[in-house]
Amino acid sequence: MGAAAVADEFDFTPGAQVPLTGTAGQTAATYALASAAYRDNEIAEILKANNDWHKSTVKPGRKWATIFRPNLGEAFSLAVRDRMVGAGRGPLIQSFGMEPQVVVEHCLAATNIRRERDNWLSAVMVLCGVLFLPGLLLWLLVFQIRTTVAKRDDKRAGALGTTLLVAVGALAVIFLLKMPFDGFWAWYARACVVLPVVGWFWAKQICERAAKDLRDRWSGLLSGGGIGAKIPEAVPGSPGETKAEQLRKELARLSAEQRSNLVFYAGPKGILGMGTRWGAWQLAEELVPAEAGKEIHPFRSWDVIRAIHDQLRMLERTPLNTGGFTAPSIKHWIVSPIGEGAGAVSRPDSTDVDAYQYKNHAIQEICNKQHFGSGNRHYLGVQWTLWDGQLVITMLVTVTVLHQTLRIEVTGHALGPVHGLFTTKPAAKTKEVQKSVRFWETRKVQLPLVDTDEVVRLAARAPLTWYPPLLNWLGGSMGLPEPFGLRHAWADQPWRHRFMADDALRAATPVLRVVHNAAIKVLRENGVDTEKFGSRAGFLSGAVQDASPRKADLYDA
Template sequence: MGAELSFDGGFGPGAQIPLQGSDGQMAATHALASAAYRDGPVDKILEANNEWHESTVKKGKFSLFEPDLGEAFSRAVQVRLLGGARKALIQSFGTEPQPVVEHCLAATRIRKQRDTRLTLVTFLFGILFLPGLLLWLGVFQLRRTIAGASDKKAGALGTALLAGVGILAVLVMVALPFTGFLSFYLRAMIIAPALGWFLAKRICETTAKDLRARWDSLLSGGGIGAKIPEAVPQDPGQSAAEELRQALEKLTAEQHSNIVFYAGAKGILGMGTRWGSWTLAEELVPKEGREIHDFRAWDVVRPIHDQLKLLERGSLKTGFPKPTVKHWIVSPVGEGAKEVARPEGENIVTFQVKPHEIQRICNDQQFGSGNRHYLGVQFTLWDGQLVLTMMITVTSLLHTLRIEVTGHALGPVHGLFTTKPAPKTKEVSKTVRFWETKEIPLPLVETNEVVRQAVRAPLTWFPPVLDFLGGKLVLPEPFGLRHAWAAKPWGNRFMADDVIRAATPVMRAVHAATIKVLDEHGVDTERFTNRSLILSGMVQEPMPRKADLYDA
């Protein structure tokens, strides 16, 4: 799902706004994009780590400068997906990464507007009264350290410390031993940062409401689009905007690449682990009184491709949704590989292997080193939360033809990304009926959070400095937005049923097309038909397994 650019002759005033896909499969995309607008501790995202991919949080020097979840997520995703020297990406099946990145850019833009106002407040009420600002910041950092960096609410000791410093400040203001300008400055030095905090709180509250509204809107149907005018060049001299536009186009092109990577027990990266495998392998024997007409693997693959295209046309009214049938080139990488390298050369254009090269790999690279050809049929279900992929490979060695069908399943994004913003409340006892309780609303932005945002604001334009002081989110590699935070589908009974049910009709369609081709080329298909019937019984076993883990 790309964004539509509105401009005349390459330049214009429009902004990039993601459009709703015709198939409506945007739930997973919106869930991931909502992370850009979230608040709360960045460590929360570690709950979404899965069996094969784990993100980490690199701590900074001072907890007062640490980012929240939305800030860290937006920064990490932008750098990883749009960076000039970025590594290759893994496709995000079931989602579109470009809208996610656009929402990260939009969230960053909103925060920068907030930080501009906070910087002005910090300068007027903080930098001009620097000794008082440093005193208050020291108190808040000490209070935060006592409470623990991961706990945004200070304990009793930290609160007592803050109250004690406040009382001491009042005493100093009343009984200053100085007169003249110095006495006025010392008094203002204590008051100004507190007054600046009040103004900063209003700014932070307004921005927090805006971010939470966008967060809620995405999970409710995506009513608010991502506005990023900085991605649309206004004139030929805006090189930064042009580079950003090209980076977004490159991201979309790589998302639609027909090259995937097989990483041992991790399966095909981005498609999920292999949960089932069924092999039809028999000797090619001519029919009685006839000779086998020569054919190659590609001659078998093409009819299978055409047959899979017809899966949605069932005899019953209820059947498959429209599948995506595609030729894939699978490149092997190590199970523990931290990066992948996309093949390059004259046979590859915009991350796509050319059709004639696909046919050559299908016919010639079936044994030994090198990339392999697979024919895949993919179903995107549950609004993009479940991706089923059946991969078919055809190989022929000597007189044996082997047709292998494997199933891959990519589950929903972690539940962390699908939680809506909850109002901040506190449960207290009623005044009269003290045995009963009630909930009272709390401010969206607490005192510590206002101080944190105000301190970070002047450094917003120097992200590497903020990363050093406050820490950052480290994404798992090889990185792809979808599989990095995907849960297993087996926890949902209906999803598991969909995964298992899809295998039987796909495999039978593959076998039917194969046997038809063999029959046309003079092959005795009795053995293939018998073996197909056996596999039809085996595939009905309701037991997914880890087909890439070999007990050897």
């Protein structure tokens, strides 16, 4: 089924208000990433969130046009929006432990807030700038030079930039008082000097109002939900609103792709979206009849997998009333191999696939037949989403039969919390200055929410926001790691968090024992001698007691 057909199958009820509560237990990671859409940090901050396998990039603009540079929130919102719901976008990697649609909707909401602000700033630029273009260009040139000087490593650069601005201001006052000519052009020249400054004061009020709104939403998301994302453009009001209808379909397609049961194995990078493989345990023995002279009853790999599936559903049960597992998600996965450096993935479009999901008969066929050589493989996965979505533990089980050897393999994958950059709340802007009397001591002074340079930057960018390619060329943009998925792109390793690491390691032993017991029961029922299987399972049960994370996908060959 094609993408268009998938989108047509899903629909939204009217209303563009995003619910304040996402999928249960998955809000922390969702809201942390959504908060990036409202941030006002420098764009280079995103580089701190890069992990070993997936690295975002900052695409620089023109060196002479740094005044048009975007901040983190602006670049993040546009990059995520275009990549996830943009026209002609490529396939995405599932974001386990979170709801990617909520993040996209907050990116759209943040873009709407900035667009409304930029509309007002564009009006200010026309009334106080374009009509008095010589003065506007002069003031922009001064601020561009000041910004370039201030970015130098020299500690005196900031003071030099401020001195330049003051000097130009003094010259402007002298020019107003000692006008070299009179008449209409004299008054126009005075307006060219004064009106851009008046426009700056007007623009400052607009920028501060929008900045306060963005910061309130940023803080609200990290406090537990905050304000919902309003995106009225996602709800078509009439059959002729093709743009709104396209956005609605793309959001539906995103939700359908999130539910796909096809994942991609990228070598040492592990299964994209599930994290690297940190442990593997294999039980492989010969299939021998239990009684001499009798044959083994015919059975398939699917019979073993189905029995394991039924027993894994009992994991949350315990003989003692002392906590235990939360209810896991148990799902059959089709795993497709891709290269470690692959820049994109592709999802199949065939009769075996419906709404990005392999049908049950196709899953069984892959499970029973594709054990050797090229092609996709089948894995049974048991997955826990813990720590409010910050930790995703996945244990995968696969059964293969080659000649007379049956192999049962259990592998552990863990996806850690999103980088700490996304969980920092907005802080007041301050700087340390020397005390006037006790000059050997310093004190903190609070800076305005939107400073002079920021007002000029936003006002200069505003008229160009209607054509993003030109704005990105001038000021730069953010590049997303490919193949892209929101969750794994900025995930940390869980091993740096003691309790998260404990949870991942503790899950291995009970899962391994349940898998082995279920498999041996099926073998026994079908006339297979299970003595060697039982001995091997006992050995693995002892070995898994000392489970420790390692790079299981890096073969020392």
